[in-house]
Amino acid sequence: MNYNQVSSNDKKNTKKVRIGILGGTFDPIHDGHLMIAKEAMAEYDLSKVFLIPTGVSYMKTGVTDSYFRYEMTKLAAEDIPGFVVSDVEIRREGNTYTCDTIQYYKEQYPDAKIYFIIGTDSLFSIEKWRNSQYIFENCTILCATRVEDDTEEQTEAAETAKARELNELFDADISFVHCTPIDVSSTEIRKCRKRHANDCPETLPIPRSVADYIYRHDLYDEKTEKIHLKLKEDEIPEFNPDSIFELSEIEDSIIPNKKNSVKLEGKLDGEISVLMNLYDLEGGKGEYYYLSEGEDKKIKLKCKCETNNQWRLLEVNDADEIKGVFVGKLEDGIFIGKYVSQDGQESAVTLFER
Secondary structure: OOOOOOOOOHHHOOOOEEEEEEEEOOOOOOHHHHHHHHHHHHHOOOOEEEEEEOOEEOOOOOOOOHHHHHHHHHHHHOOOOOEEEOOHHHHOOOEEOHHHHHHHHHHHOOOEEEEEEEEHHHHOOHHHOOOHHHHHHHOEEEEEOOOOHHHHHHHHHHHHHHHHHHHHHHOOOEEEEOOOOOOOOHHHHHHHHHHOOOOOOOOOOOOHHHHHHHHHOOOOOHHHHHHHHHOOHHHOOOOOHHHOOOOOOOOHHHOOOOOOOEEEEEEEOOOEEEEEEEEOOOOOEEEEEEEEOOEEEEEEEEEEEOHHHEEEEEEEOOOOOEEEEEEEEEEOOEEEEEEEEOOOOEEEEEEEEO
């Protein structure tokens, strides 16, 4: 069957540079996502494929914090030529909409031909997406076929009929990516991880680097699930001017001298004194000290500054396991945010740059 019978022959069009876009929650990214992107690149001679983790999805709830999904996607793509990971949807405020992403890449690459890569399920729902007419007018849809041997003819007929319908209704340009089926889903990976929390998920159909990351950071594990469910930007407390104070319990002498470091001080819930020292910011390192009931402790941090001064500060132990996360914004020398502990308890945090 000629899958391209309802679209122009893009494989022979050499007038424009071709870029592909594959978006998704990637919670986590797996071999199926990567295979679709690779097949699309090879079959349609794409110069780049942008992998784009969603920001705030209006279609799904309970999604893992964008910081971790973005980091896993970077690990999965780091050794694949032509693959580029973008945080454009994570940085965008509000809900994630495909039409906005297409518009962004039209502006960034005005002379390129854009191919938007989707799965079969999306082919049957894309016309209901926000501003779908704009999507159809500004890119070619590449639909990855996912068929089983015993239903191949029936599935091909349904996909082709839907593609022809969208072409007639919206003048949509739709072609197909021919993929070998892989029985994998992010949902099943998360379920398997919860059933075998103490095992590194190296046998799952995900890149080994992603499996290691999931294991090190206790992702999809009941131990840290409460942390990830509560790490949402719109839940960060507002700044309380009454929280300004003099910090005297922790002495300057315990702060190591680090070049180009950022030092912050303040309190957790207005009670526990905290002093942070963020350094080697490109490498994402730091440490913080807290004083509670007369005992001071030093804890390692992994830090990342995102767009608009959004910070993620991961409290980790010597085994690199997450024990808590600070999330918030650092603006005008003031960090406003919250701390989420491993058991999901939240504490308001206001810190001031020293």
